[in-house]
Amino acid sequence: MTKILLSTGGTGGHIFPMLSLYRRIKELKRIEDIKIITDERAKNFLSTNNIEIIRSDSPYRKRGIIHIIKTLLYIFISSLKCIFFLVSFKPTIIVGSGGYVSVPVLLAALILRKNFILYETNSVLGRVNRLFLPYCNKLLSGYPEIKKLPKKYEKKFFHVGQLVRNEFLETSKTSNSIKQKDKVLNILILGGSQGAKVFGEKLPRCFKALDPSKIQLSIKQQVIKEQLAKINDFYKNNIQFKISLFEFKKNIHDYIVKSDVVICRSGSSTIAELSILNKPFVAIPLPSSMDNHQYFNAKYYYDKNCCWLLDENSEDFEYKMNNILQDIYNSDAILTNKQNNLIKLNKKNAIDIFIKHILDEDGFADK
Numbered sequence: 001m002t003k004i005l006l007s008t009g010g011t012g013g014h015i016f017p018m019l020s021l022y023r024r025i026k027e028l029k030r031i032e033d034i035k036i037i038t039d040e041r042a043k044n045f046l047s048t049n050n051i052e053i054i055r056s057d058s059p060y061r062k063r064g065i066i067h068i069i070k071t072l073l074y075i076f077i078s079s080l081k082c083i084f085f086l087v088s089f090k091p092t093i094i095v096g097s098g099g100y101v102s103v104p105v106l107l108a109a110l111i112l113r114k115n116f117i118l119y120e121t122n123s124v125l126g127r128v129n130r131l132f133l134p135y136c137n138k139l140l141s142g143y144p145e146i147k148k149l150p151k152k153y154e155k156k157f158f159h160v161g162q163l164v165r166n167e168f169l170e171t172s173k174t175s176n177s178i179k180q181k182d183k184v185l186n187i188l189i190l191g192g193s194q195g196a197k198v199f200g201e202k203l204p205r206c207f208k209a210l211d212p213s214k215i216q217l218s219i220k221q222q223v224i225k226e227q228l229a230k231i232n233d234f235y236k237n238n239i240q241f242k243i244s245l246f247e248f249k250k251n252i253h254d255y256i257v258k259s260d261v262v263i264c265r266s267g268s269s270t271i272a273e274l275s276i277l278n279k280p281f282v283a284i285p286l287p288s289s290m291d292n293h294q295y296f297n298a299k300y301y302y303d304k305n306c307c308w309l310l311d312e313n314s315e316d317f318e319y320k321m322n323n324i325l326q327d328i329y330n331s332d333a334i335l336t337n338k339q340n341n342l343i344k345l346n347k348k349n350a351i352d353i354f355i356k357h358i359l360d361e362d363g364f365a366d367k
Helices: 012-026 040-044 065-089 102-111 127-135 151-156 166-174 197-201 203-209 225-238 252-258 268-276 290-303 317-330 332-345 350-358
Strands: 002-007 031-038 051-053 093-096 116-120 138-141 157-159 185-190 217-222 242-246 261-264 281-283 307-309
Touching (some): 002 012, 040 051, 065 102, 093 102, 102 127, 138 350, 185 252, 203 217, 252 268
Parallel strands (some): 002 031, 093 116, 138 157, 185 261, 261 281
């Protein structure tokens, strides 16, 4: 029988794809047990008992020697915990999906000479995956090509597609038709599970500059709790469009389906979920994302005419955003074209392909 260990970060973008994989594998008869190792943040999303919580951090998150020392201490203590856990659990297969939470798990795997697979969700190979790439059996990827992949390790690379939440897979089966917008352009603004501060500062000014006699909008916007009152007051006093503000929603797929276009960051999980629902989006990459991976995530879709791509720090940000919205409002063909291009990219059997790779007996000496 096979035991599987999944390692991932605790943010929604990390944990949701791994949770979908966890649930599918759990259904397989040949699997004796499966567990997830993650960090404290995952408690906001997980209800399963089959998780182990460890502590880790990125040495790049803050500057200063104190932060580096604390990070190394976290990694050391968590690595010891992972060694004892691996000895006890005896996983046949270990999957690391990037993020610094995976470092202690993969270090323990190296020390115990356990085989492991890496999964890269971004279009740029992450630093943790780069560090452990020489020692992994396979590198599975959500993108057909990724940057910073050394040529000598290309034989380890396999494109499996993006893992997405089960709710999105199920919704995609019944929401594949091209949606024609009505006289109102329905906009959904997403900033990730914690919202995006800049969206609460710049986007309201964009909407204020639009002429209600020339465009009709219905806006649903995700905000962080600290901004809720301030943004609500701004919209109430300056905007004539229909506005609805909300914090994190578990049924966000329903909001996406009912929208015409989504304005969002370009984390791999977010745009994978939009893609599988054939939803065009305006990507505003997080400028501080490691190795600028959010830009390259969005650039992949932009080059295939599936989305728009804006720099939040550009001087003409508001002008470009308003032009995009006005163009969409004036022409159904723009959205339809991008929806059709998204349909061509969708790889809805990603989980099945992924499972086939991790259960492949080749390369696992302890099976």
